[in-house]
Amino acid sequence: DTGVSQDPRHKITKRGQNVTFRCDPISEHNRLYWYRQTLGQGPEFLTYFQNEAQLEKSRLLSDRFSAERPKGSFSTLEIQRTEQGDSAMYLCASSPGHYNEQFFGPGTRLTVL
Amino acid sequence: GENVEQHPSTLSVQEGDSAVIKCTYSDSASNYFPWYKQELGKRPQLIIDIRSNVGEKKDQRIAVTLNKTAKHFSLHITETQPEDSAVYFCAVEIQGAQKLVFGQGTRLTINP
Numbered sequence: 474d475t476g477v478s479q480d481p482r483h484k485i486t487k488r489g490q491n492v493t494f495r496c497d498p499i500s501e502h503n504r505l506y507w508y509r510q511t512l513g514q515g516p517e518f519l520t521y522f523q524n525e526a527q528l529e530k531s532r533l534l535s536d537r538f539s540a541e542r543p544k545g546s547f548s549t550l551e552i553q554r555t556e557q558g559d560s561a562m563y564l565c566a567s568s569p570g571h572y573n574e575q576f577f578g579p580g581t582r583l584t585v586l
Numbered sequence: 587g588e589n590v591e592q593h594p595s596t597l598s599v600q601e602g603d604s605a606v607i608k609c610t611y612s613d614s615a616s617n618y619f620p621w622y623k624q625e626l627g628k629r630p631q632l633i634i635d636i637r638s639n640v641g642e643k644k645d646q647r648i649a650v651t652l653n654k655t656a657k658h659f660s661l662h663i664t665e666t667q668p669e670d671s672a673v674y675f676c677a678v679e680i681q682g683a684q685k686l687v688f689g690q691g692t693r694l695t696i697n698p
Contacts, residue, residue, distance in 0.1 A: 477629075504684065515675045515688030516630065529683060564629070573618040573637075573679055575686060577629040 475499060477567050477578035485584045486555055493551045494581045498567030505548050506575060507540055509533065510562040516577075519563075522548060523570070555585045588613045590678050592689025600697050605666055607692045609676035610658040618679035619652060619659045620686070625672045634661070663694075671696045 478497045486492050498505050503524050508516035519538070520530045524545035534540075537555075542548040552559055562582050566575040589612040599605050609619075620635035636643045636650045636659065643650050647666075652659040663670055673693050677686040 506685065508686075513691070515677070515691050516686075518685040518687070521684055523684075529685065531685075568684075574620065574632055574635065576632060577622075579629045 477576055479565050479578040479581050483582045487586050490555055491553045493549055494563055496548045496565030502567035503570045504568040506566040507550050508564040510564055516564055557585045560585045588678055588680050588687045590687050590689045592676050596693045598695045599666055603666055605663045605694055607661045607674055609689050611678045615681035616678045620677050621661045622675045623672045666696045668696050668698055
């Protein structure tokens, strides 16, 4: 499968624990995005990378959230001290950069107990 | 910031009939408008998009129309089939920001 991949697909954690998600974009896509989707809503933008540079962060991304893309390839999203309100689907998307199309991965569903 | 309104929130049509979903946006500088289809438990899938230099784009049974003056765009699905049942999201790219702002979604049900 040459599409965007995400790992893990599901994560259940207890409140206060830290979690980390990984996204592997489509090969040679230099733009990578993280979105969050809650039930019945459209995806909401969290942050965006062009190569290894993080160019924008949403105000939704509190200081408990951090994202990296160290070599301009895969990215990680870490949530520290998880809260029940963090329960959502975390989606990653990548884009080739020349065009606007964003292609989504299958998402990581986070449940915070 | 950009505001995207999508209507209707639910739509039920008979198999073979047409379905139309509309979105309005607020930022006149926006110039890229994709539509995504999301089946239950699956990723959003890009099905069609349009840029502001064209007014209409068609791909088999799916078409998108754009009215930049009125700041609205629509998804048209003709000859609907049961596999068209899903949630459809419109989105608008924020000019210069590279991010997408999504509508609230339309749950489309095709009745056999």
